[in-house]
Each structure stands twice: as structure tokens, then as C-alpha cells.
Amino acid sequence: xxxxxxxxxxxxxxxxxxxxxxxxxxxxxxxxxxxxxxxxxxxxxxxxxxxxxxxxxxxxxxxxxxxxxxxxxxxxxxxxxxxxxxxxxxxxxxxxxxxxxxxxxxxxxxxxxxxxxxxxxxxxxxxxxxxxxxxxxxxxxxxxxxxxxxxxxxxxxxxxxxxxxxxxxxxxxxxxxxxxxxxxxxxxxxxxxxxxxxxxxxxxxxxxxxxxxxxxxxxxxxxxxxxxxxxxxxxxxxxxxxxxxxxxxxxxxxxxxxxxxxxxxxxxxxxxxxxxxxxxxxxxxxxxxxxxxxxxxxxxxxxxxxxxxxx
Amino acid sequence: xxxxxxxxxxxxxxxxxxxxxxxxxxxxxxxxxxxxxxxxxxxxxxxxxxxxxxxxxxxxxxxxxxxxxxxxxxxxxxxxxxxxxxxxxxxxxxxxxxxxxxxxxxxxxxxxxxxxxxxxxxxxxxxxxxxxxxxxxxxxxxxxxxxxxxxxxxxxxxxxxxxxxxxxxxxxxxxxxxxxxxxxxxxxxxxxxxxxxxxxxxxxxxxxxxxxxxxxxxxxxxxxxxxxxxxxxxxxxxxxxxxxxxxxxxxxxxxxxxxxxxxxxxxxxxxxxxxxxxxxxxxxxxxxxxxxxxxxxxxxxxxxxxxxxxxxxxxxxxxxxxxxxxxxxxxxxxxxxxxxxxxxxxxxxxxxxxxxxxxxxxxxxxxxxxxxxxxxxxxxxxxxxxxxxxxxxxxxxxxxxxxxxxxxxxxxxxxxxxxxxxxxxxxxxxxxxxxxxxxxxxxxxxxxxxxxxxxxxxxxxxxxxxxxxxxxxxxxxxxxxxxxxxxxxxxxxxxxxxxxxxxxxxxxxxxxxxxxxxxxxxxxxxxxxxxxxxxxxxxxxxxxxxxxxxxxxxxxxxxxxxxxxxxxxxxxxxxxxxxxxxxxxxxxxxxxxxxxxxxxxxxxxxxxxxxxxxxxxxxxxxxxxxxxxxxxxxxxxxxxxx
Numbered sequence: 001x002x003x004x005x006x007x008x009x010x011x012x013x014x015x016x017x018x019x020x021x022x023x024x025x026x027x028x029x030x031x032x033x034x035x036x037x038x039x040x041x042x043x044x045x046x047x048x049x050x051x052x053x054x055x056x057x058x059x060x061x062x063x064x065x066x067x068x069x070x071x072x073x074x075x076x077x078x079x080x081x082x083x084x085x086x087x088x089x090x091x092x093x094x095x096x097x098x099x100x101x102x103x104x105x106x107x108x109x110x111x112x113x114x115x116x117x118x119x120x121x122x123x124x125x126x127x128x129x130x131x132x133x134x135x136x137x138x139x140x141x142x143x144x145x146x147x148x149x150x151x152x153x154x155x156x157x158x159x160x161x162x163x164x165x166x167x168x169x170x171x172x173x174x175x176x177x178x179x180x181x182x183x184x185x186x187x188x189x190x191x192x193x194x195x196x197x198x199x200x201x202x203x204x205x206x207x208x209x210x211x212x213x214x215x216x217x218x219x220x221x222x223x224x225x226x227x228x229x230x231x232x233x234x235x236x237x238x239x240x241x242x243x244x245x246x247x248x249x250x251x252x253x254x255x256x257x258x259x260x261x262x263x264x265x266x267x268x269x270x271x272x273x274x275x276x277x278x279x280x281x282x283x284x285x286x287x288x289x290x291x292x293x294x295x296x297x298x299x300x301x302x303x304x305x306x307x308x309x310x311x
Numbered sequence: 312x313x314x315x316x317x318x319x320x321x322x323x324x325x326x327x328x329x330x331x332x333x334x335x336x337x338x339x340x341x342x343x344x345x346x347x348x349x350x351x352x353x354x355x356x357x358x359x360x361x362x363x364x365x366x367x368x369x370x371x372x373x374x375x376x377x378x379x380x381x382x383x384x385x386x387x388x389x390x391x392x393x394x395x396x397x398x399x400x401x402x403x404x405x406x407x408x409x410x411x412x413x414x415x416x417x418x419x420x421x422x423x424x425x426x427x428x429x430x431x432x433x434x435x436x437x438x439x440x441x442x443x444x445x446x447x448x449x450x451x452x453x454x455x456x457x458x459x460x461x462x463x464x465x466x467x468x469x470x471x472x473x474x475x476x477x478x479x480x481x482x483x484x485x486x487x488x489x490x491x492x493x494x495x496x497x498x499x500x501x502x503x504x505x506x507x508x509x510x511x512x513x514x515x516x517x518x519x520x521x522x523x524x525x526x527x528x529x530x531x532x533x534x535x536x537x538x539x540x541x542x543x544x545x546x547x548x549x550x551x552x553x554x555x556x557x558x559x560x561x562x563x564x565x566x567x568x569x570x571x572x573x574x575x576x577x578x579x580x581x582x583x584x585x586x587x588x589x590x591x592x593x594x595x596x597x598x599x600x601x602x603x604x605x606x607x608x609x610x611x612x613x614x615x616x617x618x619x620x621x622x623x624x625x626x627x628x629x630x631x632x633x634x635x636x637x638x639x640x641x642x643x644x645x646x647x648x649x650x651x652x653x654x655x656x657x658x659x660x661x662x663x664x665x666x667x668x669x670x671x672x673x674x675x676x677x678x679x680x681x682x683x684x685x686x687x688x689x690x691x692x693x694x695x696x697x698x699x700x701x702x703x704x705x706x707x708x709x710x711x712x713x714x715x716x717x718x719x720x721x722x723x724x725x726x727x728x729x730x731x732x733x734x735x736x737x738x739x740x741x742x743x744x745x746x747x748x749x750x751x752x753x754x755x756x757x758x759x760x761x762x763x764x765x766x767x768x769x770x771x772x773x774x775x776x777x778x779x780x781x782x783x784x785x786x787x788x789x790x791x792x793x794x795x796x797x798x799x800x801x802x803x804x805x806x807x808x809x810x811x812x813x814x815x816x817x818x819x820x821x822x823x824x825x826x827x828x829x830x831x832x833x834x835x836x837x838x839x840x841x842x843x844x845x846x847x848x849x850x851x852x853x854x855x856x857x858x859x860x861x862x863x864x865x866x867x868x869x870x871x872x873x874x875x876x877x878x879x880x881x882x883x884x885x886x887x888x889x890x891x892x893x894x895x896x897x898x899x900x901x902x903x904x905x906x907x908x909x910x911x912x913x914x915x916x917x918x919x920x921x922x923x924x925x926x927x928x929x930x931x932x933x934x935x936x937x938x939x940x941x942x943x944x945x946x947x948x949x950x951x952x953x
Binding site for chain 2: 022177208276
């Protein structure tokens with residue numbers, strides 16, 4: 001036997017592109033869920049990843065509308081532009097939109113200025129658990145990607161949560177081929193990540209190719225910002241508490257990820273169109289999660305949050 | 312090696328397309344035509360696997376500055392390279408693993424060049440993690456097997472090669488790493504290649520591509536190394552960019568699509584959604600739905616982006632048919648004149664993935680394509696020692712063991728040999744109680760037996776037997792701890808039924824073990840087989856019209872469920888003799904608990920072997936509150952009332 005040189009690739013119209021393969025995989029995952037779940041829901045955060053996921057859901061079930069509702073676990077502190085797009089996107093897809101606010105966080109007036117990490121814990125982590133329990137959802141789609149953060153590189157597509165929504169990294173099931181084991185005991189639930197294998201660049205290319213509508217905050221514009229702890233924070237409404245001597249400045253900025261506006265760092269940019277955003281992304285040297293204040297706590301912070309039930 | 316040192320390497324790193332800065336629209340247009348390759352890297356802890364992946368990520372600009380900063384920080388805090396950059400940290404993720412210093416799972420890494428997007432399954436080289444490697448390999452188009460040039464072909468190399476070959480990966484790169492440490496010796500390289508070729512032939516590997524590299528120095532990683540002018544082949548990255556992907560291999564095969572979901576938004580539309588596993592489909596094509604065998608033609612290929620003129624392997628689509636024929640989830644739509652096989656007995660290779668060992672005879676759930684059926688597995692024909700490739704005799708398979716078994720399913724399923732079509736030949740087994748994925752399997756072929764053994768049609772059938780006895784046959788299955796009173800109560804029940812003129816038979820655990828099951832012990836596997844045989848005997852007796860009473864500890868829910876499934880609906884009556892362990896142990900009629908406590912009796916239920924109490928027994932009696940006589944009377948009343 002002799003070693004053989006590589007065969008030349010056969011590129012023809014029958015060869016699927018990387019985006020076609022990713023799309024087909026995501027659609028396959030979503031259909032597996034719908035065929036097996038009793039009461040699925042799609043978590044919708046209004047960001048670009050959610051926008052892609054929603055678009056894929058429309059494709060997966062066409063000509064039917066996606067056979068599950070959208071759930072937005074809201075903190076009341078998102079950018080105003082996000083709320084506008086949220087309602088429009090749900091209506092365009094012909095899907096029900098459920099918006100959930102943690103009543104305790106509401107009552108206690110939990111906010112990012114006074115409560116630090118508790119803000120994310122109560123509104124998002126606790127809020128999500130409460131919402132899933134309230135509506136009895138057994139499977140929830142999430143838009144997390146494996147390339148976002150180290151601990152996510154090992155996250156399964158189907159991620160099992162105990163009855164109290166905890167994630168145990170040691171007891172996840174092996175995923176072979178495309179055979180997902182969707183069995184679960186009563187009370188257990190599954191988080192499913194249909195865009196696990198997409199990268200940030202894939203997402204942007206897909207949005208460009210498919211003409212998916214995203215929040216205008218991803219594009220550069222002059223917006224009022226202050227600089228705090230090295231992050232450029234946009235002053236999106238009158239609830240923003242300016243510290244002594246702080247004066248919002250108008251700067252050409254845009255966002256690479258979107259969350260609660262007082263916790264989300266902007267980047268200075270002149271990218272006003274999608275191709276320009278992609279261009280900037282390709283030439284940039286920092287990863288996208290850096291804009292999020294919650295990740296800087298400690299090395300394995302995301303993993304801890306995940307064990308507690310945060311996405 | 313530090314990042315600065317890497318940056319100062321003389322080899323050029325991968326050059327980012329100048330188009331990004333000059334003409335982003337042209338760049339994007341070009342990149343819409345990228346393809347995607349999934350590959351797996353296999354190597355032992357010291358083969359430099361992490362460095363190789365780190366290098367690929369770095370050279371293709373996939374490590375960002377903030378990630379580098381956090382990497383440098385982590386290297387100092389928990390690194391194993393004395394404060395130097397530790398690339399293992401870049402590819403290790405979970406905190407617990409990091410502290411233990413070993414990767415215990417499959418991680419997926421992403422990078423892209425101008426031609427391709429890559430997904431790397433990074434799996435550990437650690438000996439006991441066959442499971443993870445098989446998982447990573449199951450979706451790979453290509454495998455990179457790393458060898459340390461100083462060490463040559465090791466046991467681990469053989470194991471990794473056996474596994475990637477088992478999983479049917481055709482495209483194999485033998486990356487002979489650390490060439491810098493053997494003076495870039497051509498002689499050493501060819502010595503290793505020759506050794507490996509010898510072994511590859513043994514395991515039936517069709518071909519492989521050897522590349523001499525240094526992950527650390529970057530030799531033959533991205534571009535050809537000036538240190539090894541004697542090497543004429545492509546660099547690793549060049550090869551990764553050009554190797555064929557699995558989807559294109561499946562293109563030339565007959566059309567196959569497992570149905571995932573039937574789309575019925577309204578009365579006018581009925582579409583069959585699925586991902587095409589093989590071949591090409593066009594409107595007007597004649598298709599056959601399996602297992603039913605019904606035929607029709609494809610009316611349209613419906614997608615969100617409009618109806619398609621054709622769809623190919625790998626695409627997720629929705630098909631509509633010209634005729635209204637039955638078709639549902641689990642069915643396979645095939646080319647009408649080239650359908651796949653349908654069978655209910657197979658020979659297959661199993662890779663066991665769970666701590667709890669395989670129990671021959673126990674029913675597991677089997678998922679293949681989009682279908683889920685119940686299946687039982689025989690004792691292994693043999694187990695494979697993946698290090699020596701020897702075939703070993705074995706009665707079961709433990710965690711990470713690989714063996715060849717026969718499998719029978721509760722109904723015929725459409726399938727293909729795994730080597731032909733992984734989509735219809737690869738399956739997983741699921742434990743029905745814990746819902747864990749316990750094994751991965753690959754079908755070799757169907758056993759012809761399933762077509763050759765026919766049921767003998769009986770003239771005097773079970774209804775006739777039952778009618779003559781004027782009774783409804785049934786199995787009254789007593790379960791409970793040793794000493795709970797099963798046998799005593801079962802005896803009383805039989806006496807009462809007999810007195811009422813009923814035709815009965817009592818199968819007692821101890822008695823059966825003196826004859827029919829003399830060859831079985833008390834391991835979990837033997838307990839399963841014990842119950843299976845008793846179940847089959849009880850079934851024959853119900854065919855003869857009898858009311859069968861059984862008294863077995865029968866500690867596992869799965870086996871009681873298995874016997875229940877053997878019987879006609881309503882014929883199985885589970886009686887839980889609910890006696891707490893303290894009470895049964897205090898009675899200790901046969902002195903067994905004492906022996907078990909003294910360690911003289913192994914695998915004793917309730918002591919060192921579990922008892923799984925029924926969750927929904929038809930009848931539960933408590934021997935604490937009732938006398939045996941009263942319990943028996945209660946049971947007789949309930950049986951007669953059914």
C-alpha cells in the first residue's frame with residue numbers, strides 16, 4: 001500500500017457552500033425539536049444571533065409559521081431600538097411573542113447602576129427560570145454559539161437541565177452524527193442551540209446574504225456616550241445616572257453585541273453599512289464578548305453563570 | 312513558546328485577503344462560495360495536538376488580542392509550561408477539567424481561510440476516552456492523526472487509527488510532528504510512514520496522506536517548509552483546503568431522505584420535511600416510501616426561498632407528493648427503483664459509552680435516522696482489543712469497549728450498511744430508564760434469518776386454548792425483595808385459583824434456577840437473562856391458556872417492562888409485594904441476609920445490588936399490614952375482577 005496524494009476537490013453546482021451546510025444543519029436541529037418536544041419555545045433576545053435563528057426557524061417550517069412562540073426575558077434596560085424591532089420581528093414571522101419580567105426584580109427596582117451582578121442574576125438568570133416554569137416549556141431554543149467563549153466550545157447542541165434548571169457539565173450526553181437523544185424525565189428541560197457551529201463571521205455573512213433585518217445599533221451613527229472602566233457606554237434614556245463631571249459626548253459608535261444598554265460597550269466606528277461592518281470585523285483584533293461587562297468577572301465566569309441557569 | 316516568538320517566526324503567516332480592505336463587496340461575493348470541512352485531530356497528550364490547533368487558529372487570525380491577553384494571564388496562573396504560553400489552555404474549556412489538567416470532552420474549534428470554513432473536533436488522547444473520539448469522529452470529513460517523530464507509531468496511534476477507520480473516515484492525514492526535533496530527517500519520516508502503512512493495511516484503511524510538520528515551528532503547516540525540500544506534497548493547511556467533504560461522496564448515491572416532520576399548516580398542504588442523506592431529487596422523480604413500500608412521484612421541493620428544481624445530499628428541504636400516500640416521521644423516502652433494505656435483525660459494531668455495562672437481552676431504545684424503535688442486543692460475538700486488534704470472547708461490553716453484536720428490533724426498519732451511508736447505518740442506543748445515550752452503533756448487514764424464520768401458523772391457537780379452559784390467560788408477576796413473602800403469597804393465590812377450577816401454573820425463582828436457568832449466576836447480566844427466559848416461558852404458557860403466577864425478585868424495572876411488552880395488552884398483572892428491607896431482613900427465612908451482610912453472598916438485592924420498586928404496579932400488597940392469607944385473597948379478587 002502506498003500513501004496517496006490528496007484528491008482535487010470537485011466544485012460543482014451540487015457542492016454546498018459553508019453557509020448552506022450550516023443552514024441545513026440548523027434547520028435539521030429545529031425540526032428534531034419540534035418533532036419531539038411537547039411545548040417548545042424560542043428565546044429571543046433581539047440581537048443579531050437571535051435574528052439569524054428566527055430567520056432559520058421561518059425557513060425550517062415554511063410554509064407553516066414556526067410552531068412555537070418567541071420568549072423575551074426582558075430586563076427593562078435594553079436599548080429602545082431593540083424593543084422596536086422585537087415587536088415588529090415577531091409580527092412579521094406570524095409568531096406569538098411572550099415578554100417576561102421577573103416580578104421580584106421589578107418590585108425591588110433591580111438595575112445595573114445599584115446592583116451590579118445581581119442585575120443579570122435576577123432579571124436574566126432567575127427571570128428565565130421563572131418564565132420556563134410558568135409556561136411549562138420543555139425545550140427552549142437559544143442563540144448561543146460555540147465560538148463565543150471557551151466554555152461554550154464543549155457545550156452540546158442539546159443541553160440538558162435538571163428540574164431546577166441547573167447544567168451539569170459532567171452529565172451531558174454524547175452527540176453522534178446527527179442523532180440527538182431528546183428523551184428526558186419529567187420536570188427536566190432541554191436548551192437547544194441550533195446555531196452552535198456558526199461563527200460571528202458566518203452570522204454576519206448570512207445576514208448580508210439573506211437580507212435579515214437587524215437592530216440599527218449595529219451600524220455606526222453619532223450617539224451620546226460616556227466612558228466608564230474602559231467601556232464606551234451609550235446614554236440611551238433619561239434613567240442613565242451620570243457621575244459627577246460626566247458629560248455625554250456625541251461619538252460615531254456602533255455595537256458588536258447588544259444587551260442591557262448601561263452594561264454594553266460600544267466601539268468607535270465609521271461602519272454604516274453591513275459590508276463595512278463585516279470589513280471592520282475582519283480587520284479587527286478583539287473578540288466580540290469583550291463589549292460585555294459581565295464576562296470580565298473571572299476566567300470561568302460564563303461557565304458558572306451557565307451552571308446557575310444563565311444561557 | 313511565547314506569542315512574540317511565534318510572531319517572529321520566519322515563516323509567513325496566512326495572508327489575509329487584501330480584498331477585505333480594498334473592496335469588501337467583492338470579498339463578500341467571493342466568500343459566498345466557501346465550502347466547509349469538519350475534521351478531527353487525534354493524538355496523545357505529548358504529541359503536540361494543542362500546539363497544532365493553536366497554530367492553525369493563530370495563523371488564520373482566529374485568536375484575538377483580548378483572547379491572547381487572557382491566554383497569557385491564564386498561562387501564568389494555571390499553565391503547565393512554566394509561565395510560557397500554554398496552548399492547551401486555548402483549547403481546554405471547562406474549569407473542572409482545567410484544574411485536573413486533562414481534557415475530558417470534545418471541544419469544537421472554528422477557523423476559516425479564504426477557501427474554506429473549518430470545524431475542528433478536538434478530542435483528548437487520554438486512554439479511557441474512546442467515547443469522545445468516536446463522538447468527534449462521527450461528524451468528521453477528515454482526520455489528522457498526530458505522531459511524535461521521535462516516538463514513531465505507538466499504541467495510541469493504532470487505537471486512534473482504528474477508531475477513525477471504524478467510523479468510516481476516508482480522508483486521513485498522518486501528521487508526523489516535531490520534525491524539528493529529529494533534524495528534519497527524511498529517513499526518519501519514511502521509516503515512520505512505512506511502519507504506519509503496514510499497520511494501515513492491517514485495519515483495512517484505504518489510503519492516507521503523510522505530512523512531515525512542526526506545529527511549534529510552523530513547518531509545512533501553512534506553506535511548504537524550506538527545512539524539508541525533500542517533501543513534495545502539500546502543506547497541512549493546503550490539504551485541508553482541498554480534501555473532499557462527505558456530502559460530495561453521498562451525491563452519486565441513490566436518493567435517500569429520512570422524514571423528520573410532516574408539515575400540515577392547512578388542509579391544502581402536506582409536505583415531508585427532512586435533510587437529504589444521499590443523492591439528488593427533482594420534481595417528477597419516482598420515489599418509494601419505506602418501510603411501507605408505497606410509491607408515488609415528487610410533486611415539488613418546497614423551501615422558503617421558493618420551489619427548487621433540484622435538491623442534493625446535505626440540504627434540508629420539504630417534499631410534496633403527487634399522490635396522498637401514508638408517510639410519517641421515521642419513514643425513509645427513497646428512489647423508487649433503488650430503495651434501501653428493510654430488516655429487523657442486524658449485525659453491528661457497538662461502542663459502549665456508559666459506566667453501566669451492556670446487558671444482553673435488555674430492551675434499549677434505538678435511534679436510527681429519524682426513527683426510534685425498541686431493540687435488544689445479543690451477547691457480543693467478540694470484543695475488539697483496540698490496541699492489539701485481537702478478538703476477545705466477552706459476555707458484555709463495558710465503558711469504552713467495542714464489540715460486534717447481533718441486534719433485533721421490535722419492527723422492521725429501513726437501513727443501509729454504515730460503510731455505504733452513515734445516515735442510515737449509524738445508530739445510538741438509549742437506556743429506557745435513565746434516558747442516557749449508552750452506545751453508538753454501526754450496521755454491517757441484515758441477518759437473513761429475519762426473512763427465513765417464519766412463524767408456524769397454529770391450527771389450535773391461543774384463543775382456542777383459552778376458550779376450552781373457560782378463562783382469560785394472564786401472567787401474575789410477583790416482585791419484591793428476598794424474604795418479602797412473594798412465594799408464600801403466590802402459593803396461596805394458586806391454591807385459591809385452583810380451588811375455583813382455574814388452570815394455573817406457578818413459576819418459582821428458586822425452582823427455575825435448578826433447571827432451565829441452571830447456567831445463570833447473579834450478575835446484572837445474568838439476572839436480565841434469567842428474567843428474559845422466564846418471560847418467554849410464561850408467554851408460551853399463556854398461549855396454552857394458563858394463568859401463570861411467577862415469584863421472582865426481578866429487581867430491575869426494565870426487565871419487568873420487557874416481560875410486560877411480551878404479553879398481549881392487559882395480560883400482565885404486576886404485583887408488588889411491598890415489604891421494607893428492615894422487615895424482610897428481620898425475617899430472613901433462608902438466612903440469606905445474614906450471609907450477604909457477612910460478605911459471603913455477592914450481588915444480593917437490597918444489600919449490594921439495587922431493587923427498583925414498581926412505579927405503577929397493577930396490585931400492591933403490604934405484608935406489614937396484611938397476613939399472607941388476606942393478601943392472597945385480595946389478589947385473587949382483583950385477578951378475577953379483571
